Amino acid sequence: MCGIVGYVGDRPAAETLFRGLRRLEYRGYDSAGIAVHEGERISVLKRKGNLDQLEPYLGWFPRRGGTGVAHTRWATHGLPSKENAHPHLDCGEEIAVVHNGIIENFQELREELLSRGHRFRSQTDTEVVVHLVEENYRGDLLEAVRLALRSVHGAYALVFMSVREPGVLVGARRDSPLLLGLGEGENFLASATLAFLEFTRRAVALENDELVRVTKEDWELVTTEGKRLERSPYQVPFDVTSVEKGGFADYMLKEIYEQPQAWQDTLRGRLSRSGVLRIEELEEDHFDLKRIRRIIFVSCGTSYHASLLGRYVMENWMDIPVEVDISSEFFYREPRLDPECLVVAVSQSGETADTMSAVRWAKNCGAPTLSVVNVVGSMMARESDGVLYTHAGPEIGVAATKTFLAQIAAIYLLGLYLGQERGLLEPEFIRHTYERLEALSSRIEEVLQDTEMVERCAEKYCRCEDFLFLGRNINYPLAMEAALKLKEISYIHAEGYPAGEMKHGPIALLHPGFPVVALIPRDGVYGKMRSNVEEVKARQAPIIAVATRGDSEIRECCDETIYVPEVEPHFNPVVIAPAMQLFAYYVAKMRGCNVDQPRNLAKTVTVE
């Protein structure tokens, strides 16, 4: 959470920083600020609220090149307010800092600093760091930061500048992302490459416990021990056009409509001419897939729902037990891990702190780790033993949509691959299934073209304050995902339940103002779902069925029916997901909500 940017170069600094912040706003938007080095001083502008509150005041800064740092915040310590917004300055107002992460021992440090005469202006954990740097400053900012960080515990990506060293930025990271963007006569530091993508695609990712000193022409990377490091830049694999809205009203809607492409791109090129499935990323030495006796998925939120779906697929195709853990709960049950247990981390961002901790814990136990990640070069991708990338492209809308579908594609692929490598699936089955998977892209397209019923249902029920989503078998995780989408962008209370479980409690909630969405495609549990629909009907709750096109029987017993194309039963989630995302989207829009930036949320959750 929180987005940070640093700039050094000849462009108007404040404007360039602000453009970077705009791209990072998905990471937090409760307050924002910019600091620019001007002559002998640092000028700071801060506002409570999102970037729109800051923009009218940008004219305060001169339109010339220089050095600056900027921040968009998602509060952890201290309320969202102007005072708590970053950048923060030291007592002498000569050093500025922006921070993403949490300084865990800030209370202790703050008391020590207060006793040594420092004055604090905010309630944040961050401010202690700039005071520590002030104490350690002897004419070399990099060295001062390095010394200061010795007493800091916690997670951080930090960018500093000092009036005493014009044209210099210093960055440092531990457990929060920090990327260096290398331009021509200008350089950037930022939480994500998106912040500098319109200026350069050459990037360097900092690793844990590394610091960097950046000028407009040069950069120098060192460890916290002061050892110099060499690292080659890489090319960011997408350009700035992929992060524009492209004519859509919102990023979320654009991303929903990008799903056929995301689906195809994630599957593309995996089947060789001879019919063998190839996932080069998993062919390296550290994976002996035949030795694996157990799989554990770890993930959060939407990625957790994709993982739950993975359990149905894998257990169906393979001979090994599959478990799924919410990352933040993983430790508590103390699962016994060993080299025969494959831990699969599923994460769009590849930076989620809870999932990162689960990966590290698994590694410490000697279990091989594989991450299914969308952001190339992210921390999880780098720290896991192997990575299977989803190719959804950048996702800006805070609610995950296209990355969810891409995760499902990757998980089907992984299931087939493991089945192949373990000799459990016939080559003909693999080829056939892969081709069926590829063909699903057109079915997703069909759902996106036929939105009339979805919109009608949204209009009819958008004022209801409670929803229940029911599904069975592989559609049960989809019921949970549909409920999550609705609640996070429209603030309606919604629950996703296994349909068979309804009679064990939730049925007590039903009444004529409490709509139930039944995911009831034609599959092996259709009959059982039908009985559940009857149970709902008997309690007079309105029923919206999401059913297979051509099923006229279901229409008779439900209030509304949203049809999805007919696909093989274990692929139903792929066509149901876009319909449910659109439903949540329309409901939220009809209620006047900001779908791209729902309240209290942030796209990348880098705190535990």
Ligand code: F6R
């Ligand atoms: C919901 C959503 C979140 C994320 C969760 C995990 O729409 O986006 O629930 O799925 O925060 O994030 P990643 O996938 O980045 O680990």
